[in-house]
Amino acid sequence: MVYHTIYITMLILxxxxxxxxxxRAVRGPLIADRLMAVNMMGTMVMVMIAVLALMLNEGYLVxxxxxxxxxxxxAVVVLSxxxxxxxxxxxxxxxDPKNNGVKEDMSDGNT
Amino acid sequence: MGxxxxxxxxxxxxxxxxxxxxxxxxxxxxxxxxxxxxxxxAAAMGDTLGIxxxxxxxxxxxGFNYTTLKILxxxxxxxxxxxxxxxxLSRLEAATNENLxxxxxxxKDLSALEQELKDREAAEEKGxxxx
Numbered sequence: 231m232v233y234h235t236i237y238i239t240m241l242i243l244x245x246x247x248x249x250x251x252x253x254r255a256v257r258g259p260l261i262a263d264r265l266m267a268v269n270m271m272g273t274m275v276m277v278m279i280a281v282l283a284l285m286l287n288e289g290y291l292v293x294x295x296x297x298x299x300x301x302x303x304x305a306v307v308v309l310s311x312x313x314x315x316x317x318x319x320x321x322x323x324x325x326d327p328k329n330n331g332v333k334e335d336m337s338d339g340n341t
Numbered sequence: 342m343g344x345x346x347x348x349x350x351x352x353x354x355x356x357x358x359x360x361x362x363x364x365x366x367x368x369x370x371x372x373x374x375x376x377x378x379x380x381x382x383a384a385a386m387g388d389t390l391g392i393x394x395x396x397x398x399x400x401x402x403x404g405f406n407y408t409t410l411k412i413l414x415x416x417x418x419x420x421x422x423x424x425x426x427x428x429x430l431s432r433l434e435a436a437t438n439e440n441l442x443x444x445x446x447x448x449k450d451l452s453a454l455e456q457e458l459k460d461r462e463a464a465e466e467k468g469x470x471x472x
Contacts, residue, residue, distance in 0.1 A: 232350055233402065236357065240395075243361050250368050262377045262434040266384050269426060270371070273388050273419075274364065277395045280412060284403055292411040299415055303422040310433040317437040 237285040241278060248274050261313050265306055272302035349401060356398030363391035376444045377434050381427055388423040392416070 248271060255267035276295050283291030363386065370383025393416050400409045435441060448454040 236350075236354055240357060240361065244364070247364055247368055250372075254371055260377055260434070261437070262430050263380065265430055265433070266377065266381055267371070269430075270367065270384050270387060273392050276415070277360070277392055280396060280399050280415070283408065284399055289406075289408045289411075292408055292415070296411060296415050296418065299418055299422065303426055306426040307429050310429045314433055314436050 234285065237281050240281050241285075244274050244278050244281075248278075265309055269302065269306050272298065272305075276302075353398045353401040356394050356401065360391050360393075360395030360398060363387060363394065367391060378431060378445065381431060385423060385427045388427075389420060392419055 251267050251271045251274065255264050255271070258264045258267055276298055279291055279295040279298060283289065283295065367383050367387030370386075371380050374380045374383065396412050396416050400412050403409050403412070441447060448457075
């Protein structure tokens, strides 16, 4: 009974914080702001899943939590690389609009 | 419930409370600072310390079994992955923001930074001597 009360309190507090993270993700002026807020939301959702695993007494939910951690990390890394690539593409087009960045040497890409 | 059970509940609740307070501090910092690279400093704290204390509290509640081992695995994975994702995010910001020098000082190479630090030290020594 005591455990149940503690778990419910944790879940309520974390869900309010999750809402605040969502506000940050919507308001963030830059792309990095939004990605950072999504990363924070992933962290809080991981804690919520771990609390649920103990509350429902289902051990396999912790495996889902581990997979969630890996996918959240992968999402941040891949989205950062994608946005750096998009920015460089746009920049190259602005610099010389003639050849539209079709044939360029890829050796100087520092990503 | 025996006295040991109550001690376990108290220690676990203390860790959980610590984690929630750190998450709250993280949120406060993220809403308080004005620029991404400052906000990232607050956000990385919650990613490592906040989730670690929350999960340590849950490990104490769970007792000695396989669930505890898996939670420990999550903590170790996060300790490796969170600094890497912070680094990648700040690199995204440094690569895409053209007005970066409005927010922080930029040194093109390390020798410029070393030179400025040397100058600052020399100026401080000079000031100390005149005093």
